[in-house]
Amino acid sequence: MPPARDEGPATRGAAGSGRLPDPFEVEPLAAPPDAEPRLPGSKSITNRALVCAALAEGTSVLSGALVSDDTEAMSECLGQLGVACRVGERDGSGTVQIVVEGTGGSLRSGGAVLDARLSGTTSRFIAPVAVLAGGTRVLDGAEPLRRRPMADLLVALGELGAEVVPLGDPGCLPVELHGGTSGVQGGEVSVRGDVSSQFLSGLLLAAPAMRDGLRVRVVSELVSRPYVDMTVAVMRSFGADVSLDDPAGGPLVIEVAPGGYRAREFAIEPDASAASYFFALAAAGAGRARVEGLGTSSLQGDLAFVDVLASMG
CATH class of the missing domain: 3.65.10.10 (Enolpyruvate transferase domain)
Structure with missing residues (x-):
């Protein structure tokens, strides 16, 4: 779960319905994830x-x-x-x-x-x-x-x-x-x-x-x-x-x-909260996720989620 935020997620101005089926079936990964997502800015x-x-x-x-x-x-x-x-x-x-x-x-x-x-x-x-x-x-x-x-x-x-x-x-x-x-x-x-x-x-x-x-x-x-x-x-x-x-x-x-x-x-840095989902997926699936533009000098406190994952092994 991404870190708690004092500033809520951005609201999209012109999004489609974006609704997922209920229930939504998630297929298991066929292989460890290897992701380099392009994420929206913070x-x-x-x-x-x-x-x-x-x-x-x-x-x-x-x-x-x-x-x-x-x-x-x-x-x-x-x-x-x-x-x-x-x-x-x-x-x-x-x-x-x-x-x-x-x-x-x-x-x-x-x-x-x-x-x-x-x-x-x-x-x-x-x-x-x-x-x-x-x-x-x-x-x-x-x-x-x-x-x-x-x-x-x-x-x-x-x-x-x-x-x-x-x-x-x-x-x-x-x-x-x-x-x-x-x-x-x-x-x-x-x-x-x-x-x-x-x-x-x-x-x-x-x-x-x-x-x-x-x-x-x-x-x-x-x-x-x-x-x-x-x-x-x-x-x-x-x-x-x-x-x-x-x-x-x-x-x-x-x-x-x-x-x-x-x-x-x-x-503008990519949004660290959005990146958290990919980092969690990589950790859970014994894979890799890399987000260009985010690193140890990030301005976003949400990137501390990576430290949480590291503390979990």
Whole structure:
């Protein structure tokens, strides 16, 4: 079984029925498996890289990017904020090259309706980005997303100077976001770490574009730390200055200096959770599975599944 995830699997935008017969009969392997699958890109890395590239100065090229409802929602929301994202042709593994014309943090002011669809990462990442510029925007999503909690993130944005007006249930979408005259400038804020790491990641991703940078104090145990580490790694890849103070027994404090991002070519890793099934098959069938683009330097905590298999012999 693949590792538990704070960020759920990507939802496909235009899939077929995809239904299997019930019951579904699985034939035994005739020989040990020998697989080199071409897998889709990581949704989590794709959406983080899209935000960094959007706020960077210059043009970034993201290769191996995932095509899914989540990443399409992110691209469309960024488009509403004035970011041009050009998506190339999809290859056999469902990945594409995305060319992002960065704004240097100068986003379109006001007036946009941002539809996150069903994407939790999009809603949690785009909210802090949306208040970087002045004016008013509405952030909404499909009905299931409206039921997911956003309160901790919305409170944090309020503490940083944004005005957040609920248009539905308090602490949930839809909300009206006011960035003030010139957008949120940064500062210091405390967030809980035991609700969702996406709230923290969203604040961090927007921070390099804030005039004063950002200092975040995590006041409770941080869930899904690997996803925050992934966020920091992607940010640093785009030139952000991020420092972590993680004393034993003390709260985690993350500081992001102002200065923005630098555009670059960036390769999205294949999805490690999807790779887990092939690794498990190879282990169970005394065979081999190799996924190009995944290795010991992977940004994805899910790759620790390989260590679990190794510990089982």
